[in-house]
Amino acid sequence: MRLPPRHRPTLRQLIFWAICCDLGLVCKRLIAPAANLLTDAMRIPGGIATSFSLLFIVIGCEVMPFHYCGTLMGITQGLIMMVLGHTGSMGPLAIIGYSFPGFIVDLLMRLPLVGKLKRAERMAIMNASAAACAAITANIIVFRLTGLTLILYSSTALTAGTICGWASSGIADRIDHYLNKNR
Amino acid sequence: MRKNRTLLICTAALLLLTCALTILHISASSEPVAGEILVRVGSRQYAIPYDSLAAEEVHGTIINGKGEESVINAPGIEIIALLSTINVDPSSIESVSVISADEYHAEIADHELMESEKAYLILWDNSCRLVVFGDSNSKRAVRDVVRIDTVSKAS
Numbered sequence: 106m107r108l109p110p111r112h113r114p115t116l117r118q119l120i121f122w123a124i125c126c127d128l129g130l131v132c133k134r135l136i137a138p139a140a141n142l143l144t145d146a147m148r149i150p151g152g153i154a155t156s157f158s159l160l161f162i163v164i165g166c167e168v169m170p171f172h173y174c175g176t177l178m179g180i181t182q183g184l185i186m187m188v189l190g191h192t193g194s195m196g197p198l199a200i201i202g203y204s205f206p207g208f209i210v211d212l213l214m215r216l217p218l219v220g221k222l223k224r225a226e227r228m229a230i231m232n233a234s235a236a237a238c239a240a241i242t243a244n245i246i247v248f249r250l251t252g253l254t255l256i257l258y259s260s261t262a263l264t265a266g267t268i269c270g271w272a273s274s275g276i277a278d279r280i281d282h283y284l285n286k287n288r
Numbered sequence: 289m290r291k292n293r294t295l296l297i298c299t300a301a302l303l304l305l306t307c308a309l310t311i312l313h314i315s316a317s318s319e320p321v322a323g324e325i326l327v328r329v330g331s332r333q334y335a336i337p338y339d340s341l342a343a344e345e346v347h348g349t350i351i352n353g354k355g356e357e358s359v360i361n362a363p364g365i366e367i368i369a370l371l372s373t374i375n376v377d378p379s380s381i382e383s384v385s386v387i388s389a390d391e392y393h394a395e396i397a398d399h400e401l402m403e404s405e406k407a408y409l410i411l412w413d414n415s416c417r418l419v420v421f422g423d424s425n426s427k428r429a430v431r432d433v434v435r436i437d438t439v440s441k442a443s
Contacts, residue, residue: 147310150390196353196425225292229299247427253316254391257309264302271295 114171121284122174125165126181133158149258150248156236156265158182159206160273163232166210167224167277168284175214175235179207198246205242206235225274232270236262325409325416326435327374334374338411341365342373346408346419353425360419364410367436368401376438378402385437386418386430394418394428398441409433 114122133154141151162182166175183203186192192199210231213219219227240262244250250258327334343363350358367386368378378401386409387393396407400420408419416433423429 145390148314148390150392190354192353196427223292225295229295248392250391253309253313257306257313260302260306260309264299264306267295267299267302271292271299 114169118169118284121280122165122169122178125161126178126185129158129161129178130182130185132161144261147257147261149254149261150243150250152240152243152258153236153261153265155206155239155243156232156262156269159210159232159235159239159266160269160276162207162210162235163228163270164273164277164280166207166214166231167228167273168281173211175207175210176204177207179204195243195246202239202242202246206239209238210235224277225271228274228277229267229270232273233263233266236266236269323414325370325433327370327376328435328437329371329374329376330438330440336370336373338416340373341370341409341411343411346410348405348419348421350419350421350426350429351424352429353427360410362410362412364408364419366405367396367407367409370409370436371401371438380440382439382441385439386428386433387435387437388430389432389434392430394420394430396420396428 136157137151137154140154140157144151144153162175162178165178180200180203183200186199186203187197195202213231213234219230222230237259240259244255244258248258323339324335324337327336343365346360346362346364348360350360352358367384371378371381371384378398381401382398384396384401385393386396400406406421408421409416410419411417412431415431418428418430418433420428
């Protein structure tokens with residue numbers, strides 16, 4: 106399925122965009138305790154809940170008509186968390202940790218090869234790449250893991266991102282119908 | 289989630305890879321024993337029970353990233369004193385890495401090791417915790433410390 110052409114967003118789309126930004130942050134906080142049980146058992150730092158929050162950025166980029174949607178969503182999320190004081194170990198660098206995955210999603214959206222893929226495959230690739238990017242960014246800023254631990258940490262992020270991206274394609278199909286039905 | 293054979297195969301492959309890496313990682317890392325700290329000096333490693341630590345009362349204040357102060361009032365031991373218990377010359381150490389159960393770690397440089405009343409391991413809630421006084425945030429407040437790795441100075 107080819108991507109729809111980009112155009113000026115409607116109010117309905119912008120409201121949905123804002124909801125996606127908030128849902129991503131809320132879901133991350135909700136899922137984190139359960140996700141950390143898994144990462145504690147694997148003896149790696151937590152953070153796979155980020156893959157779930159990136160799902161909303163990927164949905165937003167898939168159904169929203171404007172460029173740099175992912176980067177803007179990431180920056181918005183980063184600013185919200187900084188204002189709320191929930192930056193965690195990253196501190197002021199959290200803005201980079203939130204915006205860089207969104208930027209990666211935007212980059213992938215621009216690739217012709219990615220645009221030609223089926224929706225499920227495209228969203229799985231975008232979510233997996235964004236999750237891996239978030240994991241590597243967190244490693245550079247905070248954890249500084251090396252060797253096998255880093256490979257395992259990245260692999261976990263890729264796997265969680267792929268599963269979340271695949272799941273998000275079903276959500277995007279339903280939302281797209283209601284959000285863009287007049288286009 | 290519609291059926292998609294390619295995605296199914298890729299997801300299954302990633303899951304298998306992650307499981308294999310997890311097994312390798314857990315078998316390669318030393319099993320942390322409750323109530324003990326593992327100290328690695330070069331190729332040697334020492335398991336030090338909490339009970340054997342000559343802990344003294346540690347008093348002080350630490351600050352987190354939001355500027356909030358926390359009072360520390362618990363038994364603990366300076367890192368330099370801990371190394372001395374296993375006959376390690378602190379002046380031969382370039383840096384020390386304090387590692388928690390989930391591999392989160394913090395570095396302590398040699399000059400900080402030598403500084404008096406700076407870096408402590410405190411006994412907190414049946415586990416060990418790193419406290420570095422004077423830090424402007426809590427990045428080095430490693431909880432559930434299981435291992436300390438030392439890096440020796442090049443001779």
